[in-house]
Each structure stands twice: as structure tokens, then as C-alpha cells.
Amino acid sequence: xxxxxxxxxxxxxxxxxxxxxxxxxxxxxxxxxxxxxxxxxxxxxxxxxxxxxxxxxxxxxxxxxxxxxxxxxxxxxxxxxxxxxxxxxxxxxxxxxxxxxxxxxxxxxxxxxxxxxxxxxxxxxxxxxxxxxxxxxxxxxxxxxxxxxxxxxxxxxxxxxxxxxxxxxxxxxxxxxxxxxxxxxxxxxxxxxxxxxxxxxxxxxxxxxxxxxxxxxxxxxxxxxxxxxxxxxxxxxxxxxxxxxxxxxxxxxxxxxxxxxxxxxxxxxxxxxxxxxxxxxxxxxxxxxxxxxxxxxxxxxxxxxxxxxxxxxxxxxxxxxxxxxxxxxxxxxxxxxxxxxxxxxxxxxxxxxxxxxxxxxxxxxxxxxxxxxxxxxxxxxxxxxxxxxxxxxxxxxxxxxxxxxxxxxxxxx
Numbered sequence: 001x002x003x004x005x006x007x008x009x010x011x012x013x014x015x016x017x018x019x020x021x022x023x024x025x026x027x028x029x030x031x032x033x034x035x036x037x038x039x040x041x042x043x044x045x046x047x048x049x050x051x052x053x054x055x056x057x058x059x060x061x062x063x064x065x066x067x068x069x070x071x072x073x074x075x076x077x078x079x080x081x082x083x084x085x086x087x088x089x090x091x092x093x094x095x096x097x098x099x100x101x102x103x104x105x106x107x108x109x110x111x112x113x114x115x116x117x118x119x120x121x122x123x124x125x126x127x128x129x130x131x132x133x134x135x136x137x138x139x140x141x142x143x144x145x146x147x148x149x150x151x152x153x154x155x156x157x158x159x160x161x162x163x164x165x166x167x168x169x170x171x172x173x174x175x176x177x178x179x180x181x182x183x184x185x186x187x188x189x190x191x192x193x194x195x196x197x198x199x200x201x202x203x204x205x206x207x208x209x210x211x212x213x214x215x216x217x218x219x220x221x222x223x224x225x226x227x228x229x230x231x232x233x234x235x236x237x238x239x240x241x242x243x244x245x246x247x248x249x250x251x252x253x254x255x256x257x258x259x260x261x262x263x264x265x266x267x268x269x270x271x272x273x274x275x276x277x278x279x280x281x282x283x284x285x286x287x288x289x290x291x292x293x294x295x296x297x298x299x300x301x302x303x304x305x306x307x308x309x310x311x312x313x314x315x316x317x318x319x320x321x322x323x324x325x326x327x328x329x330x331x332x333x334x335x336x337x338x339x340x341x342x343x344x345x346x347x348x349x350x351x352x353x354x355x356x357x358x359x360x361x362x363x364x365x366x367x368x369x370x371x372x373x374x375x376x377x378x379x380x381x382x383x384x385x386x387x388x389x390x391x392x393x394x395x396x397x398x399x400x401x402x403x404x405x406x407x408x409x410x411x412x413x
Contacts, residue, residue, distance in 0.1 A: 301335070309344050
């Protein structure tokens with residue numbers, strides 16, 4: 001059974017659903033927010049949303065999210081009054097054109113990312129404050145949510161440290177027990193994933209990828225531009241191709257990554273591997289980055305052969321998972337080994353320490369008794385020496401479960 005908190009898409013009776021079953025939604029997907037991406041350049045909207053009494057701000061300190069202290073499964077949020085001393089009372093006062101025209105590389109910019117509007121009221125767990133009316137803009141209603149990078153740095157160190165201490169004084173905490181916080185409720189995990197990926201991208205790319213000059217964050221944290229001029233004395237900006245026809249350099253990148261459960265030719269076994277950082281008896285599906293000029297199916301076949309020596313025939317897509325560490329999209333697939341290609345050989349690529357064919361019954365037993373996160377101890381139901389597998393919040397678990405449940409068989413044309 002899937003994790004009870006994972007997103008479940010509505011049941012419907014289309015021909016595709018009748019053939020393939022209900023669509024799988026994985027952890028870090030299923031955000032409750034309407035992103036309203038077309039309004040990210042609308043300064044009137046952003047100014048109203050940012051300053052509204054019901055606006056809430058997810059704070060990230062060194063990419064660790066603010067949580068409810070004793071309950072690290074739920075995010076905690078700050079208010080406009082909290083973040084204004086650090087991010088400014090009105091950081092969206094200028095349009096993109098005005099920001100570019102007034103660019104001064106001496107000024108430090110606190111990145112504020114617009115996440116979306118909670119139209120269904122699914123996010124906030126705290127009581128509404130007195131005088132907090134509904135936010136509405138052009139028919140869109142609901143509390144607006146932002147993310148703010150509060151990592152102490154540069155001239156903003158004192159304001160950031162003051163904000164951090166203020167929210168800690170309310171019993172909140174920055175969850176830093178694991179770089180991959182998998183304990184959040186699913187919808188809030190999706191919000192954190194979006195916030196983390198964009199805050200991290202802005203922090204990693206302060207310079208233009210084409211010309212190497214300092215850039216400016218615009219579009220509410222979802223785009224960076226390379227201005228043609230600089231107000232700083234004595235600084236002359238060089239020409240840059242991003243100001244012309246290759247502006248795609250200015251947007252966040254997503255790295256496609258294939259992850260696959262490989263079934264034996266006779267359908268009785270599944271191929272799993274382990275690397276050196278895995279705990280004892282812990283195995284997972286194989287995975288790797290898709291390369292330029294390569295289809296998803298080709299990437300699955302290449303990665304499996306390079307890592308395990310197994311040759312794969314037919315490949316079908318199962319589901320995907322946004323993975324904000326830092327910016328991958330895990331493309332889940334199920335493939336079937338060729339009858340004469342099942343021999344395991346680890347000599348091509350040193351990534352795997354071991355790879356094995358596991359009978360489906362053994363895998364089914366592990367799903368019932370040996371599931372845990374990578375850094376957690378084995379569950380009490382686990383028998384020493386038996387197979388251990390990733391948790392339901394990992395797409396690897398969903399792929400393995402799909403194989404055991406026969407999804408790949410019922411999905412054949």
C-alpha cells in the first residue's frame with residue numbers, strides 16, 4: 001500500500017485509467033498551491049500579495065525549512081512583519097525593466113520566491129490573526145505563500161540572525177537533521193521542494209552562465225537576468241548572448257534522471273543494486289542522468305547496461321518525481337531484460353557495489369517488513385540479513401511495488 005499521506009489523484013473512469021489504473025503521484029509532488037506562474041511579472045499582484053496580512057513566508061536557513069518545532073512533519077511560516085526587516089517592506093515595488101535599469105552590483109539582494117496561492121485552504125494550520133481579511137486578485141482567492149532565504153550572509157547577516165532568533169522564540173525550528181527531509185506531510189513537502197529548488201538555484205547562480213557577470217533575480221525568484229549596465233562606479237558590462245536570443249540561460253534548470261525497476265525476461269525477478277553508502281542489506285532500483293540527444297527509453301537501457309551489465313528490451317514509463325536535491329526530475333520506468341541479457345557484470349561502471357536478481361516473493365516480503373529511509377535503522381519487523389528497501393516516499397519504492405503488484409503486466413498493449 002502507498003504511504004497514506006502521499007498525494008492521491010481523483011478517481012475517474014477514462015479509457016486510460018481503465019487500462020493503466022489510477023495515476024501515481026509521488027512524494028514532493030502534489031502541491032496544494034496554485035502557482036499562478038503568469039502573474040510572476042505582475043508587480044501589482046506581487047506587491048499586494050507580499051504585504052497582505054494573510055501572506056505567509058516559508059523561511060529557509062542553509063536550505064533547511066522552518067518547521068513546527070516539536071512537530072517536524074509540518075512547516076511553520078513567518079509573516080510580512082517578520083521578514084520585512086530582512087527582505088524589505090516592498091521588494092516588488094519595481095518592474096523587471098526598472099530593476100534592470102537600476103542594477104547596482106554593490107547592492108545585496110535577498111531572494112523572495114513566490115510559491116503560489118492556497119485557494120483551497122489546505123496549508124495553514126494556525127489560527128488567522130485579527131484583521132486578516134481574504135486575499136483576492138482578479139478572481140484568485142486564498143493566502144499567498146512565499147519563500148525567503150534567511151541564511152545569514154553579507155550586510156543582511158544581523159537582520160537574518162534576528163529573524164531566525166525571533167521564530168525560534170515561538171517554538172519553531174529549522175529542520176536540519178537530514179538534507180533530504182522526507183518526514184513532511186506530502187503537500188507541504190511539495191511546497192518545500194519548490195522553495196528549496198528555487199532558493200538553491202538563485203544562490204548557486206549569482207553569475208551569468210554565458211558571460212560570467214553578476215546577475216539579478218526577477219520574476220519573484222524564478223528568473224535571473226544579465227543587465228546591460230551597472231550603476232557601480234567604474235564597472236562596464238560586457239555584451240552577453242542572454243540579452244538576445246538565448247535567454248533560456250536565465251531560467252532554472254531541471255535535470256532529467258531515469259530511475260527504473262528492471263524485471264527478468266520471465267517476469268519472476270527484479271534487478272536491484274546497492275552502492276557503498278547504503279546500509280547493510282539495503283538495495284534499491286538503478287538510476288542515472290539522462291544525457292543530451294538521448295530518449296528516456298535509451299537512457300534506461302544505457303544506464304542499466306553500464307551499471308549492471310544487464311541488457312534491457314522494452315521500457316514503459318510509470319510515473320515521475322520532482323527531486324529538489326538540487327534540481328532533478330526522477331522519471332520512473334519499468335523495463336524488461338532480454339532473455340539472453342540477464343547476466344550481471346559490474347566492470348563497466350564502479351558506481352554499484354553489488355547488483356542482484358531478487359525473486360518477487362522475497363521483494364514482496366521486504367516491502368512488508370524491511371522498508372526504511374536511507375539514514376534510519378531497520379524496522380523492528382526486519383529480520384537480520386533479509387532484504388531492505390526504500391520507503392514509500394521514494395519513487396524507487398513505488399516502482400518496486402508496481403512490479404510486485406503486476407502493474408507492468410496489466411499495462412502491456
